[in-house]
Amino acid sequence: MSGTSNFQSNSRVVNWIEHRLPIFSFLDSQLHQYPTPKNLNYFWNFGSLAGIVLVIMIVSGITLAMHYTPHVDMAFGSVERIMRDVNGGWLIRYIHMNGASMFFIVVYIHMFRGLYYGSYKAPREILWMIGVFILLAMMATAFMGYVLPWGQMSFWGATVITNLFSAIPLVGEWIVTLLWGGFVVDNPTLNRFFSLHYLLPFVIVGLVFLHLWALHMHHSNNPTGVEIKDEKQDTIPFHPYYTIKDLYGLGIMLIFFAFFIFFAPNYFGHPDNYIMADPLVTPPHIVPEWYFLPFYAILRAFTSDYWVYQVISLGGVLMSAKLAGVIAMFASILVLLFLPWLDRSRVRSAKYRPMYRFFFWVFAIDCLILGWVGGQAPEGILVTIGQWTTFWYFFHIIIIVPLVGILERPKPLPDSIAASVTQAAE
Amino acid sequence: MSETANHAGQPTSGGAEIDEKTRRDFLIWSTVAVGAAGTALAVWPFIDQMNPAADTLALASTEVDISQIEVGQSITVIWRGKPVFIRHRTPEEISAAETVNLAELPDPQADTARVQKPEWLIMVGVCTHLGCIPLGQKQGDTKGDFGGWFCPCHGSHYDTSGRIRKGPAPTNLPVPSYEFTSDTSVLIG
Numbered sequence: 001m002s003g004t005s006n007f008q009s010n011s012r013v014v015n016w017i018e019h020r021l022p023i024f025s026f027l028d029s030q031l032h033q034y035p036t037p038k039n040l041n042y043f044w045n046f047g048s049l050a051g052i053v054l055v056i057m058i059v060s061g062i063t064l065a066m067h068y069t070p071h072v073d074m075a076f077g078s079v080e081r082i083m084r085d086v087n088g089g090w091l092i093r094y095i096h097m098n099g100a101s102m103f104f105i106v107v108y109i110h111m112f113r114g115l116y117y118g119s120y121k122a123p124r125e126i127l128w129m130i131g132v133f134i135l136l137a138m139m140a141t142a143f144m145g146y147v148l149p150w151g152q153m154s155f156w157g158a159t160v161i162t163n164l165f166s167a168i169p170l171v172g173e174w175i176v177t178l179l180w181g182g183f184v185v186d187n188p189t190l191n192r193f194f195s196l197h198y199l200l201p202f203v204i205v206g207l208v209f210l211h212l213w214a215l216h217m218h219h220s221n222n223p224t225g226v227e228i229k230d231e232k233q234d235t236i237p238f239h240p241y242y243t244i245k246d247l248y249g250l251g252i253m254l255i256f257f258a259f260f261i262f263f264a265p266n267y268f269g270h271p272d273n274y275i276m277a278d279p280l281v282t283p284p285h286i287v288p289e290w291y292f293l294p295f296y297a298i299l300r301a302f303t304s305d306y307w308v309y310q311v312i313s314l315g316g317v318l319m320s321a322k323l324a325g326v327i328a329m330f331a332s333i334l335v336l337l338f339l340p341w342l343d344r345s346r347v348r349s350a351k352y353r354p355m356y357r358f359f360f361w362v363f364a365i366d367c368l369i370l371g372w373v374g375g376q377a378p379e380g381i382l383v384t385i386g387q388w389t390t391f392w393y394f395f396h397i398i399i400i401v402p403l404v405g406i407l408e409r410p411k412p413l414p415d416s417i418a419a420s421v422t423q424a425a426e
Numbered sequence: 427m428s429e430t431a432n433h434a435g436q437p438t439s440g441g442a443e444i445d446e447k448t449r450r451d452f453l454i455w456s457t458v459a460v461g462a463a464g465t466a467l468a469v470w471p472f473i474d475q476m477n478p479a480a481d482t483l484a485l486a487s488t489e490v491d492i493s494q495i496e497v498g499q500s501i502t503v504i505w506r507g508k509p510v511f512i513r514h515r516t517p518e519e520i521s522a523a524e525t526v527n528l529a530e531l532p533d534p535q536a537d538t539a540r541v542q543k544p545e546w547l548i549m550v551g552v553c554t555h556l557g558c559i560p561l562g563q564k565q566g567d568t569k570g571d572f573g574g575w576f577c578p579c580h581g582s583h584y585d586t587s588g589r590i591r592k593g594p595a596p597t598n599l600p601v602p603s604y605e606f607t608s609d610t611s612v613l614i615g
Contacts, residue, residue, distance in 0.1 A: 156558065156579075159556070159557040159558070160556040160557060160558065160579065162557075163555075163556040163557040164556065177477065177478065178473070178476050178477055179476070180478075181476055181477065181478055181479070181482070182478045182482045182506075182507060183478065183482075183506040183507055183508060184506070184507040184508050184552075186482075186507050188476075188478075188479070188482065192476065279504075279507065279508075279509070280502060280504070280509050280559060281559065282558040282559040282577075282578060282579060284578045285578070286558070286579050300580065303594060304594075320596050321594060322555065322594060322596055378580065378581065379581075
């Protein structure tokens with residue numbers, strides 16, 4: 001971490017500790033004097049927002065675990081007891097339920113911010129890749145958490161998603177049985193999901209520390225994408241300038257969050273999850289939580305007559321459509337790991353990249369359409385739309401991004417962050 | 427390596443150095459190999475504990491009384507936590523299942539290979555796509571385009587022999603091992 005601290009204290013206690021564990025100078029250099037580009041816009045709020053939502057999720061989750069019973073006969077009832085009998089239980093559960101949605105909202109905005117301003121490019125590749133792993137860990141955590149109330153969507157969501165692994169050749173069935181601890185999703189499954197749902201958030205905390213460590217090596221990117229050249233000219237100390245800006249953004253976010261907790265607590269949920277799990281009755285229309293819908297649409301796009309499937313499986317020889325769908329779904333996230341190398345442009349910010357900017361917005365709309373299709377029953381024209389938007393998702397990342405980086409003529413960059421401000425003022 | 431290898435501080439001759447290296451390499455690699463094998467042995471129980479436990483495996487067979495099932499009716503029983511469909515097929519359903527051209531099937535299998543007595547179709551009622559329960563057991567249920575079962579999750583159609591005909595499911599509904607213990611009862615599993 002490149003951080004210079006001229007930390008000094010008159011307190012003998014502080015100095016005694018500092019001599020043995022230099023934590024005060026560390027915090028001072030990383031949170032107080034930490035030089036931050038002075039031109040950050042509000043899209044740079046979403047990283048700290050995600051961190052705060054993570055803390056809210058851990059605190060509310062640990063509290064819920066004090067009242068929850070991970071057993072198939074009692075899980076549903078214990079959640080209802082939390083809602084009706086436990087003091088303030090309804091509030092804590094609604095915070096936790098909607099907190100999951102807030103977490104994904106702020107993280108998705110945070111990621112698209114990175115895509116727009118080229119924050120994943122050198123020297124921030126590892127920073128970006130750790131972010132992708134955080135997303136994967138979040139998804140696993142959210143999926144297992146959704147199973148815990150043991151409603152109909154919990155049970156059938158778990159059944160469908162764990163069955164994805166049966167598509168793996170040879171060992172697929174063995175893996176599924178191993179995940180379940182039985183021959184169907186049952187009590188052993190619920191128990192282990194509870195255990196892992198409790199564990200994974202702390203893994204995320206660890207990953208967040210690595211993410212911040214990597215961030216503080218080269219400092220934040222900024223809307224111009226031009227590196228800090230002169231610390232005095234281009235940066236301001238994190239505290240108080242960005243602590244206050246982050247706090248302001250937090251206030252706005254919490255109002256948004258509180259609206260859902262108090263006025264539309266089940267808006268992001270599904271009514272079927274208030275019916276206790278019944279292993280003999282599948283609900284007519286199974287949908288995952290909204291934050292999984294784009295990936296669910298990619299999974300379902302792979303039918304045996306989908307031309308992309310025909311191409312990658314060499315006419316259906318190499319793999320089944322089911323396996324292709326599963327691979328595509330995981331690949332849609334894993335491909336992001338390669339983005340820093342797929343993007344050939346040396347200019348970071350889309351502000352100076354007219355062609356990339358156009359395709360960025362097409363890609364953003366493509367992701368929204370995928371999300372919409374993922375929530376609908378797979379019938380008629382929707383199948384075709386899902387297949388073309390799936391194609392575009394990969395085509396954008398694998399073909400368009402490298403090509404635009406080579407073909408595009410970027411606009412002239414400002415000399416420095418400071419110059420971008422003064423030039424704009426002129 | 428060669429510097430630290432020489433404990434006595436004497437100049438190392440070429441031969442001694444090679445000797446030292448091979449001996450060290452052997453010690454290092456054998457330590458690594460033993461360590462890796464030991465770690466793998468220690469890790470295995472932590473993976474295997476996730477597999478079905480003895481009591482889960484113990485629920486492996488179910489005896490069902492089928493005397494009350496009229497022609498054209500189905501019942502669902504639970505075996506190993508999974509629904510098993512038992513259908514008393516009508517003569518039309520049997521002939522429909524037997525006269526299909528096997529070349530048209532995604533997972534070709536003759537009806538005779540799927541039943542012990544043609545009037546009794548017994549199979550696991552779990553869609554082979556992603557594990558949903560197909561509709562078609564109850565009177566009012568939609569039975570799909572082939573008069574058998576229809577999975578509402580992703581639209582797989584099964585025929586009157588439980589074979590996949592249309593949709594994303596890769597294989598036919600599986601037939602569990604079972605035997606008729608008498609004319610009116612069947613032991614599944």
